[in-house]
Amino acid sequence: MRFGSTFLALSFFANPLLAGPFIDVDFGGTCTKNNSQVLENGDALSILLDDFGVRMPAGQEGDGLETRKTCWMRLKVKPPAGRYLAGLEQVYRGGLVKSAKASARVVLRYNLAQIDQEREARNWPAGKEVRPEDPKSEFEYTVDDNLGDARCGKTVNYAVHLVFVGRRPNFNNEFVLGSLDTVDVQLKKRRIQLKPRWKVCRDR
Numbered sequence: 001m002r003f004g005s006t007f008l009a010l011s012f013f014a015n016p017l018l019a020g021p022f023i024d025v026d027f028g029g030t031c032t033k034n035n036s037q038v039l040e041n042g043d044a045l046s047i048l049l050d051d052f053g054v055r056m057p058a059g060q061e062g063d064g065l066e067t068r069k070t071c072w073m074r075l076k077v078k079p080p081a082g083r084y085l086a087g088l089e090q091v092y093r094g095g096l097v098k099s100a101k102a103s104a105r106v107v108l109r110y111n112l113a114q115i116d117q118e119r120e121a122r123n124w125p126a127g128k129e130v131r132p133e134d135p136k137s138e139f140e141y142t143v144d145d146n147l148g149d150a151r152c153g154k155t156v157n158y159a160v161h162l163v164f165v166g167r168r169p170n171f172n173n174e175f176v177l178g179s180l181d182t183v184d185v186q187l188k189k190r191r192i193q194l195k196p197r198w199k200v201c202r203d204r
Helices: none
Strands: 022-029 034-040 044-049 055-056 066-077 083-099 103-112 116-120 123-124 140-146 156-167 178-179 194-201
Touching: 022 034, 034 123, 055 066, 066 116, 083 103, 083 156, 103 140, 156 178
Parallel strands: none
Antiparallel strands: 022 066, 034 044, 044 194, 055 178, 066 156, 083 140, 083 178, 083 194, 103 116, 103 123, 103 156
């Protein structure tokens, strides 16, 4: 199993002139400008995180017996001329495998305009092994918000804070391997996707 992005693409930080509505992209915590990629697809945005996850391989120290990784991102959404941001769809995908006595947890919190919300945590408790073929090895958050503030051309602030926790009782037989970005066992890309929804401004 390999974790980390193998997707070749232009990074925002190699070419800082994004042509779409997302501007002022910044990262913090485990996520940095060196291990995160920002890709435009029309007016949508994909964010690839190369190094956000828990790595506790069996028989290796890795992240130790207990770890807590954090990642935050901030950006602004600027509507096209004559439009306003009516909503934003967010999709977060990832995966995890673990031994029976290990446990893990993922928490997502985000701020979008007047919305400040923490989503239900994804938990993998001790007591059952999670293998790559197990449906529980993949997780997804899909959030689709409608915004009530319809001021024409208003730039909207967006921020997200992610926490990934892993625990195991020993190094010898127990393991946790998880990532928000990819589960490359099946060579499926996992990424954060942001899709804005626009409406035409009304004459006032």
